[in-house]
């Protein structure tokens with residue numbers, strides 16, 4: 392099987408990084424569940440010595456994700472947070488990072504509670520405002536760390552402008568692309584140097600694995616990440632690598648349905664009298680709708696809406712029947728959550744309020760169920776508000 396250079400996105404999702412197994416012809420890359428590899432003779436091996444360092448199942452998923460993000464290579468880690476730790480390994484004591492202000496709560500916690508102990512410095516700004524990014528740079532800034540769309544208020548950052556700004560100041564642009572997935576947005580096409588994912592979400596897509604990946608464009612960055620992966624050891628297991636590889640095969644079709652369901656739910660909520668505000672980049676009144684059209688292919692499956700009070704949010708969340716009350720996102724089943732007490736509970740209240748995470752805010756990760764079942768469920772739950 393040969394995949395030519397011009398292969399389109401969905402074809403790359405299915406085939407990139409994979410060849411039929413040479414010993415059996417199995418079309419699916421096997422789960423190489425081994426810790427070590429037998430060597431032919433002293434100093435002679437097949438490229439595999441020890442499974443923390445090399446594993447064929449992990450190598451396949453790394454090549455696959457690199458190809459679908461448009462990068463040169465990728466390294467897979469035990470979780471999205473482990474991938475973020477890998478990105479942070481580019482930093483040395485005294486370095487500074489400019490970060491999207493409503494970045495994932497776990498990222499904020501890792502930067503503030505752990506990395507600050509090592510003499511690293513972080514400034515959080517609204518990266519949808521280019522002047523705010525420019526104003527946050529210091530002479531010590533090494534990374535501009537962007538999440539777009541943000542969780543949970545779906546603010547966007549102009550990736551091409553952010554890349555230009557970072558490069559003009561000698562910094563790398565890092566994009567956490569978890570919320571969009573490469574089917575919707577490929578930051579490397581806009582100049583990003585490093586793209587990371589929690590593969591736990593859309594890339595795996597079936598809510599049955601925790602993992603992370605970092606995609607890079609420069610050989611030197613890949614060499615460092617490979618060295619770091621082997622040294623720190625937080626690798627993606629063979630079975631999880633296999634699950635993610637199975638997940639990415641259907642990424643293109645799944646995202647088409649996530650996008651369609653996300654848009655319809657956003658439109659339904661925007662027209663509902665009990666809903667105060669809807670956050671979704673696909674709605675024409677989203678402040679960055681034009682940027683979304685330029686930068687994204689479809690608007691994703693994530694949306695949030697404000698019911699005005701904790702009581703309203705609680706009534707709705709207790710009343711949904713099909714939608715599951717749970718953290719996480721990006722699976723085939725629709726999840727609904729309350730950011731202020733769930734995903735963003737570790738963010739101090741003043742910061743939550745500053746970035747719009749009110750007590751009445753509800754987040755939906757639209758799955759790929761029949762849209763009529765989803766709108767019926769929301770409609771009956773809104774009756775209880």
Ligand SMILES: Cc1ncc(COP(=O)(O)O)c(C=O)c1O
Nearest residue numbers: 470471472495567569589591602
């Ligand atoms: C945007 C984003 N980045 C990173 C992470 C961390 O990923 P993981 O839970 O796989 O460690 C999450 C988890 O929810 C996330 O939403």
